[in-house]
Amino acid sequence: MTATLVLQLVVSFSWRFAWSARRPWLPRFAAPAAMLLLQCAPWPFLGSSYLGLPGFVAGTALLVLPTAAAWPVIAAVTVAGDVAFHAADGSGVDLIYETAYTLICGLVVFGLSRMARLASELHWSRAEIARLAVITERLRFARDLHDLLGFSLSAITLKCELVRRLAQTRPVQAQEELTEVLQICRRALADVRTVADGRQRMSLTAEAEHATAMLVGVGIQASIRLDCGDLPDDVDTVLATMLREGLTNMLRHSRAEHCRITADRAGDGVRLSLVNDGADGIDNPALGIQFGGGSGIGNLATRIEAVNGRLSAGPRADGWFELKAEVELLAV
16 A cells, blocks of 8 residues: 555656656556556455555546546456455445445546646746746837837937037037937936836827927928827827837938828728838838838837737838828727
């Protein structure tokens, strides 16, 4: 009985041992054979005084064998135990009890062992969920920082280049530009705090007004037309983020002199379009976003799909470059 209990514990908790991962087949074949040996080997020596523990053999079969093979083994063990019990002059009532005992013991062994394994898997799953939650939060933080700060940092870079050129010849204008740089830095700091707090909320109208002033400040003629009315908060934030990311790519990768921003209703949805004349050929890095280049556009595509929309980017027939998002507004 001691050997049977030790073997049953090894089978029940084999997943805790390193050798189980390296040799997953070992418990499946060795455990039932060892259990049968412990069940049958004492009979020639002890005779009818030893009937063994057939329920443990049945439980082991349920634990390590496929269902199609386990139940025939259980049936064979039960019948063999009944035959041995009958040979030991057991009564009919005792025979029924022995049959029920074998089945119940096997199910209890299987149930308790399986419950212990499921409890361990549950704890592992909770730890994995916590780890994935941390990774998800890190990805959100990185994505939001990229989306929010890219435009501000690009504008700061252009403004500082302008100040460097104006410092000697036009110091008054250079001081005005530095004042604008300071305002951009303060806004970027506020954006960082927003991302850190996890309460990012952006407005398409406010972002368009800020973007227009910024583009004019760096020498790009901008026109804006927003005719989309009130938008749901999530759609408004996603479109504002798209506007900022699109302008960031334009400042970094193109030589645009004109930019048009339009947003209007399109049936049951809203369409936002950013068009600029800075694309001068298919090799221009700004066009790479059409083919999945850049994590910012990839993030935008995922965000827009999350609000039931789609994102497209590419050169138009007139040679201008267009970044466009179309979002279907779901009825509340």
